[in-house]
Amino acid sequence: MPSLEKHLQKQGLLPSTQEKYVSILSGVNESDPVEWLSDRLNARTPIGTVLPLRAAVKHYLLAQGYDEDDIRAMLPKAKGRPSGMRDALTPEQLVVYYEAVETCGDPIRTILSLLPRTGLRISEMCNLRFEDDTKKGGVRGFLFRGKRDVQRFVPLSKPAAKALDDYYRRIGGKQASGWMFLGYGDTPITPAAVRKVTRGMRANHPELGDSLSPHVLRHTHATLLLKKGADIRTVQALLGHKSINTTARYLHPDAEMLQGAVDRLD
Numbered sequence: 001m002p003s004l005e006k007h008l009q010k011q012g013l014l015p016s017t018q019e020k021y022v023s024i025l026s027g028v029n030e031s032d033p034v035e036w037l038s039d040r041l042n043a044r045t046p047i048g049t050v051l052p053l054r055a056a057v058k059h060y061l062l063a064q065g066y067d068e069d070d071i072r073a074m075l076p077k078a079k080g081r082p083s084g085m086r087d088a089l090t091p092e093q094l095v096v097y098y099e100a101v102e103t104c105g106d107p108i109r110t111i112l113s114l115l116p117r118t119g120l121r122i123s124e125m126c127n128l129r130f131e132d133d134t135k136k137g138g139v140r141g142f143l144f145r146g147k148r149d150v151q152r153f154v155p156l157s158k159p160a161a162k163a164l165d166d167y168y169r170r171i172g173g174k175q176a177s178g179w180m181f182l183g184y185g186d187t188p189i190t191p192a193a194v195r196k197v198t199r200g201m202r203a204n205h206p207e208l209g210d211s212l213s214p215h216v217l218r219h220t221h222a223t224l225l226l227k228k229g230a231d232i233r234t235v236q237a238l239l240g241h242k243s244i245n246t247t248a249r250y251l252h253p254d255a256e257m258l259q260g261a262v263d264r265l266d
Contacts, residue, residue: 119221
């Protein structure tokens with residue numbers, strides 16, 4: 001699908017997103033992609049499945065030259081069964097989690113150490129380069145381009161910086177250039193490889209819950225920021241969300257936070 005791939009590149013989408021859309025559309029009915037999409041959707045389809053399918057077909061039609069307003073009218077509405085809420089890890093679970101992380105080998109060990117401490121998307125973490133570890137205004141952090149090529153700076157906390165420096169020591173120092181976390185050969189480690197490890201951690205540590213994943217670790221970071229008093233606009237900037245409504249979905253106050261809010265009224 002040369003025209004589709006060229007279109008996706010022009011949209012400034014992350015490489016992992018481009019690959020996902022191309023994969024989704026590998027079996028698309030080219031004569032009627034809308035019907036192909038409709039056949040795959042029903043009221044019981046999780047919304048987390050509906051949205052990527054719908055977005056992929058939308059980009060397919062855009063690549064074919066359709067007008068965006070026409071596409072909006074053509075596509076079925078994004079209805080579906082709401083995805084289950086993924087709770088953030090509790091402080092007690094985080095203790096178990098970090099202990100389990102220490103038994104992993106690099107670069108997985110460092111990636112899993114950094115995910116709940118930075119809130120990066122797993123695709124962003126896997127595609128970090130050594131030069132992305134930099135300073136801005138005297139503050140150390142990751143400076144990189146996220147979704148739609150928007151530049152974002154994510155400061156590193158002391159524990160995050162220590163985890164990264166420990167990693168550099170283990171691999172013989174920070175390299176001048178190249179991928180920070182290598183997989184096979186000279187290519188960056190894949191999100192799938194990291195997800196495989198978190199699935200194993202779920203099996204070996206049931207106390208971590210049955211939904212541990214890189215996304216839950218991102219959710220955990222957002223929840224910790226909220227508990228520490230960060231306002232939602234700050235959390236939005238750190239997570240790289242274009243819409244504050246997206247950020248709001250990450251922030252589910254737990255019982256402890258609700259109790260604290262009530263207590264402050266006294």
